[in-house]
Amino acid sequence: xxxxxxxxxxxxxxxxxLLPFSLAIGLLFQNLSAATRPLLWPLAVVLLMLALxxxxxxxxxxxxRRPGLAITLALANLIAVPLVVWPVWQAxxxxxxxxxxxxxxAMAPGIISAATTATFLRLDSSLALLLTLFTNFLVPFTxxxxxxxxLGSTSGSAPSTSxxxxx
Numbered sequence: 001x002x003x004x005x006x007x008x009x010x011x012x013x014x015x016x017x018l019l020p021f022s023l024a025i026g027l028l029f030q031n032l033s034a035a036t037r038p039l040l041w042p043l044a045v046v047l048l049m050l051a052l053x054x055x056x057x058x059x060x061x062x063x064x065r066r067p068g069l070a071i072t073l074a075l076a077n078l079i080a081v082p083l084v085v086w087p088v089w090q091a092x093x094x095x096x097x098x099x100x101x102x103x104x105x106a107m108a109p110g111i112i113s114a115a116t117t118a119t120f121l122r123l124d125s126s127l128a129l130l131l132t133l134f135t136n137f138l139v140p141f142t143x144x145x146x147x148x149x150x151l152g153s154t155s156g157s158a159p160s161t162s163x164x165x166x167x
Contacts, residue, residue, distance in 0.1 A: 008050070015120040051116035051125070059126035070127060074134035078142040082106040086150050103150050107143045109135035 011018055026033045063070050085106055089099045110132040118128035 012050075012054070016122075019120065048113060048116055051119050052129070054119060054125070055115065055129055056126045059124070060130060063127060063130050067130075070130045070134055073127075074131055074138055075142075077110065077131065077135055078107060078138055079146065082146055082150065100151055104143075104147065107139070107146050109139040 082103060086099075086103055089102055094102075110128070112129075112132055114132050115125045115129040118125040
């Protein structure tokens with residue numbers, strides 16, 4: 001077996017341990033971290049590509065043939081979560097601008113690194129990847145009406161942070 005592949009497989013099997021360890025090394029040796037900063041972007045891309053290469057594409061196909069679970073979870077992520085947490089933030093009496101930012105964050109789609117994170121945590125990375133794709137596709141249809149409803153608007157103009165939370 002290729003030694004590079006062997007090392008990568010061993011590292012991948014211990015990703016949940018190596019991630020915090022690598023963060024600790026970066027904090028302890030900040031000069032080294034600063035010197036290797038130009039490598040951050042290419043290495044992040046390579047790590048994401050490796051994680052996506054490990055995706056169980058047969059499982060993705062199975063989920064696509066019966067997309068009910070993925071669509072339900074995507075809609076719950078984009079609609080139910082903001083509707084559930086919005087009243088909580090209102091009840092806490094937070095600053096209206098902060099509530100607006102939290103609402104928009106709760107309405108946002110998943111990010112592609114969710115599949116990588118799911119792999120690290122030994123969760124279903126295929127489902128995480130599919131949820132990311134579905135939420136990114138659906139967010140243009142869910143975010144504007146929810147933002148207008150939850151954050152308020154004045155006569156069809158952009159949402160006003162001063163009217164945040166007044167339906």
